[in-house]
Amino acid sequence: xxxxxxxxxxxxxxxxxxxxxxxxxxxxxxxxxxxxxxxxxxxxxxxxxxxxxxxxxxxxxxxxxxxxxxxxxxxxxxxxxxxxxxxxxxxxxxxxxxxxxxxxxxxxxxxxxxxxxxxxxxxxxxxxxxxxxxxxxxxxxx
Amino acid sequence: xxxxxxxxxxxxxxxxxxxxxxxxxxxxxxxxxxxxxxxxxxxxxxxxxxxxxxxxxxxxxxxxxxxxxxxxxxxxxxxxxxxxxxxxxxxxxxxxxxxxxxxxxxxxxxxxxxxxxxxxxxxxxxxxxxxxxxxxxxxxxxxxxxxxxxxxxxxxxxxxxxxxxxxxxxxxxxxxxxxxxxxxxxxxxxxxxxxxxxxxxxxxxxxxxxxxxxxxxxxxxxxxxxxxxxxxxxxxxxxxxxxxxxxxxxxxxxxxxxxxxxxxxxxxxxxxxxxxxxxxxxxxxxxxxxxxxxxxxxxxxxxxxxxxxxxxxxxxxxxxxxxxxxxxxxxxxxxxxxxxxxxxxxxxxxxxxxx
Numbered sequence: 001x002x003x004x005x006x007x008x009x010x011x012x013x014x015x016x017x018x019x020x021x022x023x024x025x026x027x028x029x030x031x032x033x034x035x036x037x038x039x040x041x042x043x044x045x046x047x048x049x050x051x052x053x054x055x056x057x058x059x060x061x062x063x064x065x066x067x068x069x070x071x072x073x074x075x076x077x078x079x080x081x082x083x084x085x086x087x088x089x090x091x092x093x094x095x096x097x098x099x100x101x102x103x104x105x106x107x108x109x110x111x112x113x114x115x116x117x118x119x120x121x122x123x124x125x126x127x128x129x130x131x132x133x134x135x136x137x138x139x140x141x142x
Numbered sequence: 143x144x145x146x147x148x149x150x151x152x153x154x155x156x157x158x159x160x161x162x163x164x165x166x167x168x169x170x171x172x173x174x175x176x177x178x179x180x181x182x183x184x185x186x187x188x189x190x191x192x193x194x195x196x197x198x199x200x201x202x203x204x205x206x207x208x209x210x211x212x213x214x215x216x217x218x219x220x221x222x223x224x225x226x227x228x229x230x231x232x233x234x235x236x237x238x239x240x241x242x243x244x245x246x247x248x249x250x251x252x253x254x255x256x257x258x259x260x261x262x263x264x265x266x267x268x269x270x271x272x273x274x275x276x277x278x279x280x281x282x283x284x285x286x287x288x289x290x291x292x293x294x295x296x297x298x299x300x301x302x303x304x305x306x307x308x309x310x311x312x313x314x315x316x317x318x319x320x321x322x323x324x325x326x327x328x329x330x331x332x333x334x335x336x337x338x339x340x341x342x343x344x345x346x347x348x349x350x351x352x353x354x355x356x357x358x359x360x361x362x363x364x365x366x367x368x369x370x371x372x373x374x375x376x377x378x379x380x381x382x383x384x385x386x387x388x389x390x391x392x393x394x395x396x397x398x399x400x401x402x403x404x405x406x407x408x409x410x411x412x413x414x415x416x417x418x419x420x421x422x423x424x425x426x427x428x429x430x431x432x433x434x435x436x437x438x439x440x441x442x443x444x445x446x447x448x449x450x451x452x453x454x455x456x457x458x459x460x461x462x463x464x465x466x467x468x469x470x471x472x473x474x475x476x477x478x479x480x481x482x483x484x485x486x487x488x489x490x491x492x493x494x495x496x497x
Contacts, residue, residue, distance in 0.1 A: 017367040024364035028443075031359045036326040045332030052341060082250045085191065089247075092188035099184050103276075119199045121206040121279065123238045125493035 178384065179220040181232045183243075187272040191247030194269045196276060197231050201238040205496035207281050207307050208240040210273055212266065214288035215399065216350050218391045219245040221476050222287070224384045230475055230485055237489045239496070242273050244290075249396040254343040256396035258403055262296045263421040270305065283308035283492055284432075287475060288445065292316070292413070295453070296420055299429045306432040308495045310488055311453060313438065313445045313471050316427075317414040318407065320448030323357060328409035335404045339397040347392025357443050381478060388472075414452055428458035435491050436464045437484060439474035463491065 034040055063073040072080075187194040211231065213219045222230040222243070234241050244266070249256060274280050284306050286294030291314025298306045318325050327333055338345065355362065365382070372378040395403075412418040418425045436454045438447050447466065454464045467474060467483045474484055 014371070017370065020360070021364045021367055024358075024360045028358040028360045032323050032357055035356055036323045038326070038330050041327050041330045041332035045327070045330075045334070049334060049337065052338065056341065078251075082252065085248065085250045086252075089188065089191055092185055092193055096185045096188045096193075099186065119202050119204045119240075121204055121240070123201070123203040123205045124497065125490070 178225060178387070179223045180226060181223050181229055181235065186242070186276050187269065189265070189268065190253065191249060192265055192269075193245045193247060194272055195243045195245060197235050197241040197243070199238075199240055200235055204238050204240050205493065206279060207283050207492075207496040208242055208273060208277050208279055209234060209283045209285060209492065209496075210270065211241065211243040212284055212286040212290035212294040213244060213246060214290045215246055215261065215293075215395055216289065216347075216393055218388060218393055219243060221388055221472065224388065224476050225380070228381065228384065228476065228478075230480065233481065233485045234489060237493070239489070239492065240277055240279075242269075242276075244269050246393075249344050249394055251343050254339075254397040257398045258407075259421045261293050261399070263300065266293060266297045267301065274305065280305045281307040283310065283496060285310040285312065285488070286314060287312045288314060288471070290314075292407075295427060295430065295457075296413075296418070296425050298432055299425050299427050300420055300423050302429065304432075308435070308492060309430065309432045309457075310435045310492070311437065312484070312488075313442055313450065313474055314436070314453060315445040315449045316453040316456065317449050317451075318409075318411045319414075320446050320450070321408075324353070324408055325411075328404060333404075335401055339401050342397070344394040344397050345400045347394050350395060351389070351392045354444060361443075385472065385476075388476075414456070416456075427453070427456040430457045431459050433495050434459050434462040435488065436462070437474070437488070438464070438466045439469045439471060440466055441469060442471040442474065444471040461495075 035044065059074065063075065066073045182198045183195040184198065185193055186196045211219075211222060213222070223232065226232065231241050231243065246261070246265075270282060273282060282305055284294040284298065286292070286309075291311035294306075294309060295311060295314065295316075298304055298309050315321065318328075369379070369382055372382075406412045406418055410417070413425070413427075416424070416426050416428075434454070434457045436450070436457075438445075438450050440447065442450075454462055465487055467487075469477055469479065469483065474480065
């Protein structure tokens with residue numbers, strides 16, 4: 001108890017932190033309630049549309065400047081990202097096909113001992129005698 | 143004199159505490175480089191950005207019916223495989239299940255035309271065919287998380303000759319009346335989804351993150367404050383960094399999928415009304431005949447109980463159960479207590495039905 005008092009004495013922000021943590025749910029619910037209100041939600045929507053419009057204008061403007069400087073724009077970088085994604089996907093397809101080929105090869109192999117042994121699909125549930133594990137002490141309600 | 147030494151002690155303790163926190167903090171600066179998704183697996187099938195993984199069995203004897211995990215469209219798949227010891231798939235594999243997972247990947251600009259129909263009626267059935275080819279078993283158990291639960295349920299309902307023996311849905315939304323903020327945004331036409339999709343193509347992950355943050359605007363701040371109080375707890379810090387990294391690793395959603403979900407699912411609430419059309423067929427969840435387990439999280443603010451509780455009533459099968467567990471949307475499946483709460487319950491329920 002006195003240790004706790006010491007902590008509070010040395011760390012006044014802790015009280016505030018604990019208060020925020022404890023009241024976070026109520027504050028969040030209040031804010032979410034406000035956002036769900038018709039007027040607020042329309043305002044957010046309006047703001048978002050404006051932001052989208054502004055972003056488009058800015059992208060066009062900066063794009064022209066970057067092109068003049070012979071530099072790639074965000075769209076160019078995203079284009080490269082798309083192409084890299086395509087290459088990654090193609091590699092995954094090849095990996096999957098190699099995996100299948102290896103499997104077929106192992107199955108049709110002349111030496112059955114060389115093939116990896118497959119687990120038997122005969123498992124049955126264990127008797128329910130096992131005690132359930134202890135509950136962890138940390139709260140987690142993310 | 144003694145009060146002077148008290149003050150000195152307090153100052154010493156405070157300095158030590160600050161130093162120890164900083165040293166621990168430095169140790170975790172490279173936290174973002176922590177491995178994820180490390181449970182050994184093979185890519186069995188790949189199509190576009192979608193991948194079907196098969197986790198390598200670790201037991202000599204496994205259950206006959208394989209599990210296929212159907213992930214959400216708005217999160218990275220590795221929430222179910224965050225780290226050794228903090229991994230749902232690792233647990234299932236150790237319990238003797240043959241586990242497959244569908245990672246929808248990151249949709250690119252060329253995928254903006256993907257509709258929700260494609261995931262339910264094309265990609266998922268395609269993956270299930272590959273699973274059958276790979277393991278030689280026709281029947282499967284589907285575990286759907288969040289929107290993945292909607293995809294798995296719709297597939298099971300829409301295909302009368304499906305091979306789904308068991309269906310598990312975790313934190314799966316079905317009634318958008320239970321999601322008041324999003325419903326209000328959709329009803330009030332706050333967001334012009336057509337304009338957004340037409341301009342952006344796909345919905346960026348950052349935008350989805352902002353929408354999720356709007357449900358608990360102060361949660362991140364409160365979480366970081368909690369971090370300060372646990373700076374000397376290595377396990378807490380690691381788990382926190384893993385969650386943070388996963389949260390920051392956002393997935394865009396294909397434009398047409400977003401448009402369809404916004405109108406049909408969110409605004410018109412067609413799924414719960416039995417009016418949702420997928421590839422020209424009306425989905426009736428009452429047509430689900432597979433054994434069904436529905437799991438909800440008591441503190442879920444993303445898919446609150448009000449949004450998910452009706453699923454159990456809508457499903458038509460006789461063998462159905464429901465579990466409401468302590469935890470939030472993410473901690474339910476990947477939190478420190480998931481190994482004591484969710485994982486054994488799902489594994490036990492499936493074990494009896496996977497023979």
